[in-house]
Amino acid sequence: MTSLPGFKRAASAVVVSILLTACGGESTDTTMESxxxxxxxxxxxxxxxxxxxxxxxxxxxxxxxxxxxYEGGGSGEGVKRFIAEKVDFGASDSAMTDEQIAQVARGTTLIPATAGMVVLAYNLPGVEGELRLPRDVYVDIFLGKVWKWDDPRIVAANPHLDLPSKLIQTVVRRDGSGTTFVFTNHLGTISPTWLTEGPGIGTLMNWPGGAMTGNGNEGVAHKIKISHGSIGYIEYYFASRLGLPIATLQNRAGNFVRPDAESGRRTLEAAATAGMPENLRLFVPDPEAEDAYPIVSLSWLLLYGQYPEPAKATALKAAVTWALDAGQPIAEELGYIPLPANIVSAASRALDTIR
Structure with missing residues (x-):
C-alpha cells in the first residue's frame, strides 16, 4: 500500500498524543488552561x-x-455547534452552505487549513498486490450493483489477483460527515446514475445495499479492519494508521493513481489558479490532470467574522497563521496534502478580515 515520507514516525507521535488525551494525560486535555x-x-x-x-x-x-x-464528532456536528455559538471555531470538510452562513449573526469566515485524500480501504485476506478499481466499478459497488469480489468487471481490471467469490460489504458513515460529502460529490460528478438512482450528494446519506455503518473516520476504519470482504471510504491517515490496504482508483484521464501528497498538491494548485472563489469554497470533485488522484478535498476552519473578546480573536488569528505556515510540513508528515502557496495566500487574506 502507499506510504508517505516520514508518516509512520509522525503518526505514532499523534497516536500517543491522542491516547494521552483519552487517558487523562497532557496533549489537549480540556481541564488545562493558559x-x-x-x-x-x-x-x-x-x-x-x-x-x-x-x-x-x-x-x-x-x-x-x-x-x-479540539473535539471531533463530524463536520455536521461542527457546523451545528458553530451556528449555535457553542464553540470558538468549527471545522468542516464540506465548508458551509449559504443557508448555514446566513444563520450566523457574527458573520462567518471560511479558512482552508489543510487538504487530504479520501481513499477506498478494504479487507481481503489472502489477496496480495495492487487492487485497481475503475470509475464505473467503484460507483456501482456503492450503489449495490457490484456485490461480489470476483465480479467480472473487477477481475478484468485485476488479472494479477486471485479474487475470492465473496460478498462485498460496504462500510459508510453513520454521522453527518464532510468526508461523506467529499465522496458523494465525487461520485455524483463522475456518474449521472449516482444522482438518478443513488442517494445523491450530501453529508448524511441513505445508503443502498445494506451498508455497514460507523461513526467518524475512526469508526469506519475499525469496521473495515475487523470485517472480511469489506470496503469503505475514509481519509488516508486512518487507513494508513491501521495498515489497511488502499485501492488504486481510476481518474478522469483514465489512469490508475494511488494517493500521493505531491499529485494532490498540484491538483489543488491548478484548481486555485483557475479560479479561487471569493468565499474560498473550492471543490475539486473530478480533477483533470493525468496524474491526479481523483478524490482530493480541502478542509476548512470555520471562524466568526467578529469576536466579542478581542483577546480570543487575536489568539485564533495567531494560531491559524502558524498553522498555515509552520503547520503545513507537519500536515505532509501525517499524510495530508500541504496547501499550495496560492491557497495559503488566499486563506491569510481572509484571516486578516476577522475582528
Missing part, C-alpha cells in the same frame, strides 16, 4: 482531527497566551 485563563475551543470534522490534535499539542507547548482544545 496562565491568562483564555481557553479556545473548537469542534467538527474527523477528517483532519489527527492533524489538528497534533497542531494543538505543538502550539500549546510553544505559547502560553491561550490554551486550544
Amino acid at each position: 496562565p491568562t485563563g483564555l481557553q479556545v475551543t473548537g469542534a467538527g470534522a474527523t477528517f483532519p482531527e489527527p492533524l489538528y490534535q497534533e497542531w494543538i499539542r505543538r502550539y500549546n507547548a510553544k505559547q502560553t497566551e491561550a490554551h486550544f482544545v
Whole structure:
C-alpha cells in the first residue's frame, strides 16, 4: 500500500498524543488552561482531527497566551455547534452552505487549513498486490450493483489477483460527515446514475445495499479492519494508521493513481489558479490532470467574522497563521496534502478580515 515520507514516525507521535488525551494525560486535555485563563475551543470534522490534535499539542507547548482544545464528532456536528455559538471555531470538510452562513449573526469566515485524500480501504485476506478499481466499478459497488469480489468487471481490471467469490460489504458513515460529502460529490460528478438512482450528494446519506455503518473516520476504519470482504471510504491517515490496504482508483484521464501528497498538491494548485472563489469554497470533485488522484478535498476552519473578546480573536488569528505556515510540513508528515502557496495566500487574506 502507499506510504508517505516520514508518516509512520509522525503518526505514532499523534497516536500517543491522542491516547494521552483519552487517558487523562497532557496533549489537549480540556481541564488545562493558559496562565491568562483564555481557553479556545473548537469542534467538527474527523477528517483532519489527527492533524489538528497534533497542531494543538505543538502550539500549546510553544505559547502560553491561550490554551486550544479540539473535539471531533463530524463536520455536521461542527457546523451545528458553530451556528449555535457553542464553540470558538468549527471545522468542516464540506465548508458551509449559504443557508448555514446566513444563520450566523457574527458573520462567518471560511479558512482552508489543510487538504487530504479520501481513499477506498478494504479487507481481503489472502489477496496480495495492487487492487485497481475503475470509475464505473467503484460507483456501482456503492450503489449495490457490484456485490461480489470476483465480479467480472473487477477481475478484468485485476488479472494479477486471485479474487475470492465473496460478498462485498460496504462500510459508510453513520454521522453527518464532510468526508461523506467529499465522496458523494465525487461520485455524483463522475456518474449521472449516482444522482438518478443513488442517494445523491450530501453529508448524511441513505445508503443502498445494506451498508455497514460507523461513526467518524475512526469508526469506519475499525469496521473495515475487523470485517472480511469489506470496503469503505475514509481519509488516508486512518487507513494508513491501521495498515489497511488502499485501492488504486481510476481518474478522469483514465489512469490508475494511488494517493500521493505531491499529485494532490498540484491538483489543488491548478484548481486555485483557475479560479479561487471569493468565499474560498473550492471543490475539486473530478480533477483533470493525468496524474491526479481523483478524490482530493480541502478542509476548512470555520471562524466568526467578529469576536466579542478581542483577546480570543487575536489568539485564533495567531494560531491559524502558524498553522498555515509552520503547520503545513507537519500536515505532509501525517499524510495530508500541504496547501499550495496560492491557497495559503488566499486563506491569510481572509484571516486578516476577522475582528
